[in-house]
Amino acid sequence: MCQTTRRKGLEDSSFVGEDAASVDAHIKVLNDQHKKLHPDTALVKDRITKTFAWRHREVAEGMCTVDLLKRDPFLGTSAGLCDEVDLMHHCQDNICRRFSENFTAVLQNVLQMTKDLPLQKVYMEARENALAEEITGIDFKGALLLLPSIFKEKIEDFIILGENTPSPYPTIRMKDKSWTTALSRQCCCVVTVEGVDVCSCRSLDEAYISAFSTFFVFNMTYPAYFKKTLVFLQNCIVNIGDKGGDKPLPVSVTRVLDQLY
Known part of the structure; x- marks a missing residue:
């Protein structure tokens, strides 16, 4: 990873209601859904939202691109990337629109x-x-x-x-x-x-x-x-x-x- 390409930091995130064990369980669900031809979109969105704060912190702490994609495979899709930006920057209309x-x-x-x-x-x-x-x-x-x-x-x-x-x-x-x-x-x-x-x-x-x-x-x-x-x-x-x-x-x-x- 080229350190100079990373921003200096991200805003603080809330971890209310989640701990390492629950986040790992959510990530397992996401990985299982990613393997399916037709993932349950509602379930995926729910788990992505619940793991967002932890993922946000991991990025801020410098997790490399390869490891982040392995941990959260839906970030390797166009829809997943746009959904993540919408979680970071809330707006009435999504970023794609x-x-x-x-x-x-x-x-x-x-x-x-x-x-x-x-x-x-x-x-x-x-x-x-x-x-x-x-x-x-x-x-x-x-x-x-x-x-x-x-x-x-x-x-x-x-x-x-x-x-x-x-x-x-x-x-x-x-x-x-x-x-x-x-x-x-x-x-x-x-x-x-x-x-x-x-x-x-x-x-x-x-x-x-x-x-x-x-x-x-x-x-x-x-x-x-x-x-x-x-x-x-x-x-x-x-x-x-x-x-x-x-x-x-x-x-x-x-x-x-x-x-x-």
Whole structure:
């Protein structure tokens, strides 16, 4: 584990009603359910909630990614990652819905602001060759790919095409080496943290929100090379403020907000 990628700490958690023995029993239930083709979702959610505080402490104390996934296998799924963020940051709407709705509200402006970039040409070609019912999804994925360039950052630092040297930070690894494939209805992606495969995803947008969620779930710092994009997503798209309250957004982020909204 690369220590520099971890945040300094997490907020305190309550352990009311649970001890080590009861938590181990809950985790056994979760592991048993994870092996089933159709897990009992209500039971899983209940046990995940009951073990959250203990898991939260283990992450804060530096449990490595591999051990955490072995102990809590549902963190190795897109749904499990999003549910964990919802437990950490309570909100009326879950993080996936907020991400989808709030990013949809700005995606046309993102596409307009990036119309002269080479990747925009790839997006436009994919759009022209798509069926009518695929257009909305391609617009959403195209805007996700182009968003970092607004902040003078590179999507290639967050999404790796093909095999490459693993990053200690959360990244998306696409098995195909084509951005056109990333814009298609389905593509094979793997979210990695500290070089460890966390979960497989069947679309770029699923992988994007999953990888973003891992920064919270695994208590990771934002890498300097992609920080502005991630800060924008955190504060303006999923509406998760910084711990402690009213820390202002970086000037480099606020500078583009008037153009996006």
